[in-house]
Amino acid sequence: MRFDISCNHYYVKIPVLPIPIIGNTMLKFNNNNITILPNNTVDGYAEARELHLLNNQLQNLTVDQLPTNLTYLDLRNNRLEKLDEQVLEFLWNRSSSLSIKLSGNPWICDCNAKNLIEFVLKYPKIEDRDGIECSDPDIGHMLSIGYDICDPYANYVKGIIIIGQNILMWLYENGYCLWWISRSEPEESLLTKHDAFLAFCHVDLKYAEEFVEALENGAKKYKVCYYNRDWLPGESIPECILSSIEESKRTIILLTQDFINSSWGRFEFRSAIKANSLHNKKRLIVILYPNVDINNLDSDLKSYLKYNTYLNRDDSQFWRKLMFAMPHNQMLRNVSEDAL
Known part of the structure; x- marks a missing residue:
């Protein structure tokens, strides 16, 4: 049996459910304002197998609020900062059958959260492990902490x-x-036409224009390539993408949800990764925008984000980090000219 609550009710708590409920019950309370869950002995709620709580306002979770037969628990995009030992033990005891999602919460990642961090690293059925971030922007992804937090x-x-x-x-x-x-560039890159190729989804043009303005008209005066201005009408899109990557010292990807959903966007991402690895001279700069679900990416693209650094667009020092990641050759040439 499936019990589905429509998101337009804006519940602040789970209402009384019809009983008896039999079978693999799915309770969907996504996109509400729920701040507290009922006790797991409440009729109807106690029998739930799947609990969908995406986009709510939960700040606390206790073991007596979790139905004992759960096989799926979605806690994404709530206000959870920690999980206590009893909750973690409850989840561990069901690790062979219970799938969970935890991203989008402001998790506190200090020494007191050691058990939570270990849980995220080891629990076998976390579906969004790569997207779980700490509330401290200097720490970023929880996976980057490891076991040495204390x-x-x-x-x-x-x-x-x-x-x-x-x-x-x-x-x-x-x-x-x-x-x-300053980092030196390969000699071949000194002959390239552009400092950076800007890859983005067409609906994100306003974001792209922000980058073109900052890079081309900033202190460093970088040369940027992007399709609205630099591609000729009628040319093959795949060929334009590949030549733009090849002729640029950097490829900057504006990784929004629309980019992920775009087949051309995924092609650009995959082509940039290939150039980065094969030639060992094409630096890829990935800019991750807020509220992006990287779990929708293909496995190879998701793996790249897991094992390589990227810039968060909402980082307070974003522009400083981006400029430092851009080519340094121009400044080195200026230093050499001043010395003559």
């Missing part, structure tokens, strides 16, 4: 790394020690 030395080293990155960006922005901090 190791003072490890946290000290991470702090030093963050400080070091900020120092390098400051030196670069102010033109100091460029000979030391």
Whole structure:
């Protein structure tokens, strides 16, 4: 039996359910304002096998609120900051049959969350593991923490790394020690036509125009290639994509949900990954926008995001990090000319 609550009711709590409920019951309360779940002994609710709670306002979860026969639990996009030991034990005991989703919550990732972090790393049936992020933007994905969250030395080293990155960006922005901090480009890239190829979905043109303005009219005056302006009408789209990647020192991907849903977007992403790996000279810059479900990506694209760094568009230091990731050759040439 399926019991489906329409999202336009805007419930703040799960209403009284019809009884008796028999079989594999699915309770869908997505897109409401639910702040608390009922006790798992309540008739109807107690028999639920699937519990869909996407886009609600849950701030707390206790073990006596979870139906004992659950096989699916979707907690995405709520306000959960932690899960207590009893809840984690409940989930672990059902790890062979219970699938869960946890992304989109402001998880606190400190030493007190060690068991939650270990759970996310090891639990076999988390469907959105790659999208689980910490509330602290300096930490980012929970998967990046590892098992050393309570190791003072490890946290000290991470702090030093963050400080070091900020120092390098400051030196670069102010033109100091460029000979030391700037990355050299392959000789072939010095002959390329563009500093960056901007790959985006056509409905995200407003985002693309923001990047063109910042990169071309900023202090560094980068040369950007993007299809609205630089592709000739009537040319083959696949050939345009491949030549734009080949003729650019960087490929910047604006990874929005519309980009993920676009077949051309996925082709651009896959082509940029191939150029990055085969030639070892094409740096790929992926910019992840908020509220993007990367689980909709093909497996190879999802794997790239799992094992490679990318920039979050809502990062407070986003523009600094992007500029530092762009080619440095122009500034190095200026330093060499000044020395003559």
